[in-house]
Amino acid sequence: MEHPVLMAIRRAGFTPFGWFHPQAEDRVPDGAKFVILIGNAGPDMWRRFARERNPARDTMDAWTEVAAGELARDLDARAVFPFDKPPYPFLTWARRARAGYVSPLGLNIHPAYGLWHAFRAALLFPVAFDMPQPTLGAHPCESCMEKPCLSACPVSAFSPAGYDVPACVAHLETAGKTCMEGGCLARRACPVGRAFTYGPAQAQFHMTAFLQARLAAR
Incomplete structure (x- = not known):
């Protein structure tokens, strides 16, 4: 128990x-x-x-x-x-x-x-x-050869150099409808834990909160 x-x-x-x-x-x-x-x-x-x-x-x-x-x-x-x-x-x-x-x-x-x-x-x-x-x-990640999370971002915000926050935010502000409605594409590309993927309402809530926080911090 x-x-x-x-x-x-x-x-x-x-x-x-x-x-x-x-x-x-x-x-x-x-x-x-x-x-x-x-x-x-x-x-x-x-x-x-x-x-x-x-x-x-x-x-x-x-x-x-x-x-x-x-x-x-x-x-x-x-x-x-x-x-x-x-x-x-x-x-x-x-x-x-x-x-x-x-x-x-x-x-x-x-x-x-x-x-x-x-x-x-x-x-x-x-x-x-x-x-x-x-x-x-x-x-x-050690047994994941393709690492699709690193290539799924439309603006290549993730790289060995780190997370390019300005590029991510600029994309979300302009052409990021898919990310805003369904969640981060890099995150969604990961094959691990798919059963726990956020539903649409939860994904939209988190993406909106993230974008608002980043814009407010400018």
Whole structure:
């Protein structure tokens, strides 16, 4: 049977991706003894968000802060978020939690969920749990010879040099209807985790939020 804490996380609509006992070099605050990374994979969190949010004021970050904060309090934990300032090293924590690998796009890739997941919070516990280490398969990109994710972008925004954000944003503003309606083509080209691909409403929401945030940052 799954650990009761993991079951509670799933009941709240979140996916528990991995966990670890932090060391000093992990920069985990409050002297926490145990960390669980949670977020979205599949439709559960999105459905809860779509059902509960107020479109006039609730960004996904704002909603997540409330929902994950309530979950943390129920579990006698504290929630911290990728959008906190200064930022916490979530991708480093993901390596420690056995929650995925770095993909050629620079995004975290999970052997089961592919690129169709996101870390939304870390739950910090004052006590350690006796949970078996998460099982993580081999890095899926190492056996992917064609790497279609690197050639699918219409403006070649992804390359060994990194992510060309201005080129991506310029495309989305002008000729990026396909990306805006169905999601990032580079992400969609990845063969891993296709069962967890975002549906149209979720894809459009994330693409719109991404574009608006980038335009506002100009």
